Amino acid sequence: MKAQEVGVKSNLNIILESDNQVLDEVMVVAYGTTKKSSFTGAASTVRGENIQKMQVSDISKSLEGSIAGVQTTSSSGTPGSSASIRIRGIGSISSSQEPLIVVDGVPYEGSLNSISTQDIESLTVLKDAAANSMYGARGSNGVIIVTTKGSKSGKAKINFEARYGFNARGVKPYDVITDAGEYYEMMYESYRNSLIPSMGYAGASQYAAQNLISGNLKYNKFAGVADNALINPLTGKLNPSATSYKWSDNWSEDPFENGSRQEYNINIAGGTENTQAYASLGYLSDEGYVVGSEFERISARVKVDQKIGKYVKVGGNIAYANTIQSTFGDTNSNYSNLFMFSQNIAPIYPIYLYDTDGQLMYDEKGNVRYDFGTEYNRPYASEQNPLAVAKENIRKVLKDNLSSRGYLEANFLNDFKFTLNIAYDVFNTNQTNFSTPIGGDAASVGGRGYKYSTRRGALNINQLLNWTRAFNDHNITVLLGHETKNDKYDYMYGHMTNFADPTNPEFSNAAQYQGLSSYSAEYALEGYFGKAEYNYANKYYLTASLRRDGSSKFHKDNRWGTFWAVGGSWRIKEESFLKDVNAIDNLKLKASFGTQGNDNILDSDGYTIWKAYSDLYSVERVDGEAAFTKKLRGNPDLTWEKSNNFNLGVELGLWDRIDVNADFFIKETKDMLYASPLATSEGSPTFIYRNEMDMKNTGFEFDINANIINNKNFKWDVSLNGTTYKNKLTRLPASKPADEFPDGYQAGLYWRKIGGSLYDFYTYEYAGVDQATGAPLYNKYVTDEKGNETGEIQKVTAIEDATRRQSGKSSIPNFVGGLATTFEAYGFDLTIQTAFQLGGYVYDSSYSSLMNQGDAGTNFHKDMFNRWTPTHTDTNIPALGYQVTDQNIANGNYVDFFLTKASYFSLRNLTLGYTLPKNIMQKAGIEKLRVYLTGDNIWLLSKRKGLDPRLYFTGETNFAYSALSTYSIGLNLTF
Template sequence: MVVKGTTLGTATDAEGKFTLPVAGDDAVLVYSFIGFEAVERRVGSGATVEPVRLKEKSTDLNDVVVVGYGTQRRQDLTGAVASISAEQVAEVPIARAEQILQGRVSGVQVTQTNSEPGGGVSIRIRGTNSINSGNEPLFVIDGFPGAGDLNSINPSDIESIEVLKDASATAIYGSRGANGVVIVTTKKGKAGRNVIDFEAYTGLNTVRKPYELLNAREFATYLNEVQTLNNQENPTQVRALPYTQEQIADLGKGTDWQDEIFRAARMGNYQLGFSGGNEETRYNLSFNYFDQEGIIINSGFKRGSVRLNLDRKVSDKINFNFTSQLSRTQQQRANVNTDGGSSGGTVLDALRFNPAVPVRDANGNFTLDNQPQPYVEIGGNPVAYAESVRNEQNVLRGLLNAAGTYEIARGLKLRISGGIDLFNSQENRFIPSTVFVGQNTNGFAFKGSATNYSWLNENTLTFDRKLNENNALNVVAGLTFQEFVNERYNASVSNLFTNALGNDNLGIGGNVLTPGSGRNSNTLASYFGRINYRLFEKYLVTFTMRADGSSRFGDNNKFGYFPSAAVAYRVIDENFMKSLPVFSDLKLRASYGITGNQEIGSYQSLARYGLNPYTGGTTRLVGLTASNIPNPDLTWESTASSDFGIDIGILKNRVLLTADYYYKKTSDLLLQVSIPQTSGFSNILLNSGSVQNKGFELGLNTVNVEGARFGWKTNLNFSLNRNKVLDLNGERERFVGQSSGSVFPGAAGNTGILRVGQPIGAFYGYQFLGIWQTPQEIAESGITDRVRPGDPRYADLNGNNRIDGGDRIIVGQAQPDFIYGVTNNFTFGPLGLSLFIQGVEGSSVLNLNRYELESGFVAPNKVKAVLDRWTGPGTSNTIPKANSVLRRNTGITSDVVEDGSFVRLKTATISYTIPVPAGMNKTVKAASIYVTGQNLITITDYTGYDPEVNSFGNSNLSLNTDYNAFPSSRTFIAGVRIGF
């Protein structure tokens, strides 16, 4: 609080007490705190004043927002910046911090690409900019840029997350700002308060939606039908039926392989924090342990972390800040991959394994492989695979950053910081000789290690002063240096003489495979500046410039320059707005700037050589082979973007609306361009091509009902982005995307197309028209392909009476039409209810699993839908006959590119604030319990495990592909929070 009209002020202690000398009985004290409405009280003649309770504001426009290399008042922002507070992070128990952005920030699409514990997350801020380079945003943790993802960060340590979206906000990060910036600030201690916080929760995860597959009797009947049809169509190759009718009658339901690999998986989280201090020294110390089992047996994720943040006021002019974290994560992967074949992995083999085969034989040993051969898909026992195979990653990470600030003169500060981010990863893989996939090698053991570290030095000079009543100036200038180093090695053996040691002693291998090692590094030297000018508290101007020099790029383009400018007009401060009391805020914003993307590997501009080992007699020799054509002109991708926004507050900010329209054009794409084979190479990396993104985003926050007995707040966000390829180095189109050799034996593996005028993520294939019903129908069509009644029918678009590559069209788009999220928070006295709904509309998903689960060929198990398969004219126009292999041998078809739209009750939380008895309020400050459900209800037409999927991770060109993916789970959590 301060004495009104003076600079005399103080702060309360932990019990709310304070001492402040004032002159006269008419002095007025102004009580204030961020997030609360200020209260004025006259002192009077007494020595004490009455207690004052502050009322929480719905939103405080004077809140401080973290931006690049500084902070700003929210009302002074000229760029598009969104914020997530510590309270919002605490609302939802999450495994990794990126998940809190999902559905809560407009313009940001967060996709759980891998649902296994510790699995990957993809973030796209205002669309996809790049084809061959990275599209993930830059993460900045406590001022340390380039700190990777947030998997090792304890979400409970987070004070706030800011998302910088337009060029005005991101240009300060130059060549790393094109994909947006996510700034994470961790908690610090507060003066006058010594606090102990404890939180614990436990939960259970279950598979949300398993496939409905054929049971043993149904599948045996299906196999017999496949062989019967094959015998009829190939009378010279007649084979006995796999099952007799007596065997089928005795089978029953058999083994539910999904049920065998899935489990109800527990999870737990334990958080203990200490914070406090005085005006000179503040501290925050936290300990966290998180443990989550995967819903597939023998999978899971563990994380332990310690964080210490210190702030020390050395003198009136010198401050010292220190942030640090040490964490260790352990991930046991569920052995899922997209290679298919006999090593398909746990999920794929559970889907395709014969339910008539038991998990264990009569002796109690795991059954080895799928039977009966050769009638079924070859593969190993998925339970044996899950329980016996080790696929583990252990990561030790230390992130430390120290900074000193010296106030040279009033408003002028020098800040010097240095830090290091150390990341050590250990890979352990072991396949025993006793499982099917390990028999060919008689066992396999692997160890690998990778050490990544980045050191950083930043030097900034900040001038921040209100020059007079009408003018305020904030200027930042800086010089930074950062180096990234990666070192790695691996060793592996096969032909193990024992399985007892796993991969703990590679000396057990009779066959030593070629080891590998490597080292690469890159450096970034930068200088930057930003000017924020405020006139009459209503005219705001921002100018930013950054120059980046990167070792990744060619000798002719080592430095790039990234300017931006933005203006804002606070209309609310005009006199004529006083006649419109309904408005409490109104601001118009506009910005334009250029940012860059340098996310390619090191040494891409240089001449590189690869190893070419060979044998000379009995001696192993190693030669060198040129790997690429050097390009001294190689430089970063450049994104020019403009943004027009409006911020509106109504009814004392009980209704807050933010809307933005943006346009981005990324030029000089880092593109692999085909060149004549006579050069000795097939392609070269050039800066060529361009991509466009434009869109609209809306954020709405409302306080619907405000009261002690009942309260209701709503947060809504809506995002629409339109992506388009503008240029591909003069090419019209390119075939892209990955599939699997198991799905398309002998067929082209490309699943998508890059085409000028179309968005990235277009699926490219044949248009499904139904099922051929009769020989007459086939004859009348004029089709010359060898098709039979019961086979899938595809559109002959080029009219040549056969189905070939010229008949392919775009059959779906991975990128959605729009995304949205709605959060409603209700309070009923001490009770709280939070409901979060997430939605995606207009997105397509390529369901490659359906090729396995609906077509004939050498049969894997099938989904229940094949019970309604074609068995004669008029029986089915969607599912082909039992022995049809046409769909699988053709390639991508429109019937397996499904609508991936969904509406999901993502999170529901019920909490209860426990009243603290009067005798304990000096010890226990607050206590609450809560119950949370996640992924409770999903409304979708998608037939797979979950529409939010990508088996190929963060691939730019294989989006929304579902093949052998780890299924999503439904989660129930109960927890408690106590503050001392």
């Protein structure tokens, strides 16, 4: 509160006035800090204590539902995996859409999983031009500034935190058939129906029953029942004698078991008025719920700040992390993907190998043998057993990350401050991918091994000169700066096959060379920038910034780009007509406009292109011979992708309890890279990158923070944030000109046109089921001789005769947000954090594969119980047995039947803690002792069991490693 002088009176009536200067929050921004009241841009901050409540091995996964304007997806739940982050929507097609990460004031190229959440003081997201234009060439996708903990003067304090718990599968699998008898009955029906056209009903029934096992499924799970007597051909039902199993293996459950999670962190902080220090040490062991998936990290950090006299301050910050991540292929449609395999394989097949009497079989060493489907010619994924190979395969990534920061700060001539920042980061990665020869994809080549070794050194130096002057009601701040960045990247790769020892992944154990490659690349960025801020009477604020960047990724003629921003705000609360309105604590209008760039160009595999203007070649082994191959066509005309950003916002504070921030934004991305096709006569590759597309995001975001109750014994806080935006393409590639493609063009699953979004689905229209036959129906839009639709719609059974059309549905959600609340009472604290999404669609390919019409050995979704039969015709699910490809709705032809609402609601975190009374703890020399129970990813509600919309930005499922649910007990001790 504001200090006041009062005269001496017998009775005093004192009203405490809010002191905005004291209450004015300081926030981290580009190249420094500023008061929130003077900030004209759009930014949001998450405090470290909120991040630390989340049990995540990567900071990025803590952001879901936490910040307005930020959307995250986690393509894999594997421990140690990162989330993809989008700030204010889609930012590019061919370049990276990830925001720039800045750690302690310097851009950071390493993995966020190398930073312990316990070391984080705050995380600030810069969203608009006024906030991030100072980062110029790298700011178009937004900026995330991570500030690590430091120290203050005073007695040294030690903080120790320990957590122990377990990880479980957070999203239940799809609702597939688990009863073997039900599966046999359905496959019999499918087999019979497919034979009826050639054999008639009676003949097909008898033949299908006689040959269901021997000629189709190969495995009879039931003991005591002959293969040809399993199904009664008269009823189509299971033989009543089929009551006992030869084996009880369950692919849906057995491969998955809970993994342990333990985390320990200790830090010490303290110092004198002139010297402050902070040191931390952390350990994390995070095991997944699938064998072969785990993450381990050892991290350490030391920070020191030292004053030298009155005007000079120096400091250093060194952090080291060693991480080991074990994974397996989980985001593809190969049979080696355990998640796909376990969902798609029928419930009649075992995990282990049994003889015809149901007895386990062992190898010569006494080890139980796995069933690879070769002994009995399993029709589904023969020669595959992903659980067996997951136990034997190696997918291990070892990283050593060393990050160092140093600064010198000198104040002179009263109004000037010079700052020198030097940072050097080194990231060493060694990766081993080994596929065992005992079975699976590499069995035919005697095992397969890959080794990758990379080293990246990143040097960043910037010099900043600040001038600040206040006179009367005028306040001016000017910043001039220069920054240079130099990265060196070294890469080595080897590939060998035919391993003598099936357990040894080293190349000395392999006989056949398949490939060897290495290269080095360098990247340089030079930037000159300036920023000016002016405010009058702390009411009217103006800012302007300019940056000139040169990037070595572009040809010298297109290397330099200029980026700028202007912003302004009006603190209406400071006007006389509102100054005495006690209900309103803050009211501010703000606006900004500017441009940023993006030079983070990626190839079709997602790897960085270091020199976009030069051709790139590699030597590959083809049919045993070395071949010189062009991998990339350089384009000297290629230049920056540019992002123009407009922001209009309002900040409102009420009754010293409620804070509201709302922003309307327009984000235009210009000159997006597009892989423009070339004539086949040009050779490989058949495309070249050009700046050919534009798009625009228009949206609105808000966050509300309310302190509902705040008294001595009880506190209750609630926060809500939300974002909505529309994405529109505004320029098509030159190879798809609007005059030739007035309605747009197809891009795989999507249709792209002027005014449409980047991810508008392009599908066949499913028209239900022929009530007489059970055949699937599709819409065909009849056209005249000029190709124009006549308005007539025909129902066809062959999808090749149907019309593929714009569905009018997009993967982009209508609204995303988060809701959180915290209660504190009598030492207890309860935190509940949720996230949600409304609207948008996902093409559920995973569900599609389970809605097949009877592929031998492939499981069914239980929705197939509602299929068409002669006695059940009122349904939209076709009859079993339509094996003709163009009649199967699940044949990968993108039928809109599988477009599914992507709305969801998740309970992200629930934490219940208790802090022991301070007076008791102090007697024991303990400042604070808190114990707690916490759970992450506790519950997910989505359109379909097994569907997790949080995994996908682009809107197509892929049987990925689903999210972890983590439950732990923890202790936090300060003394």
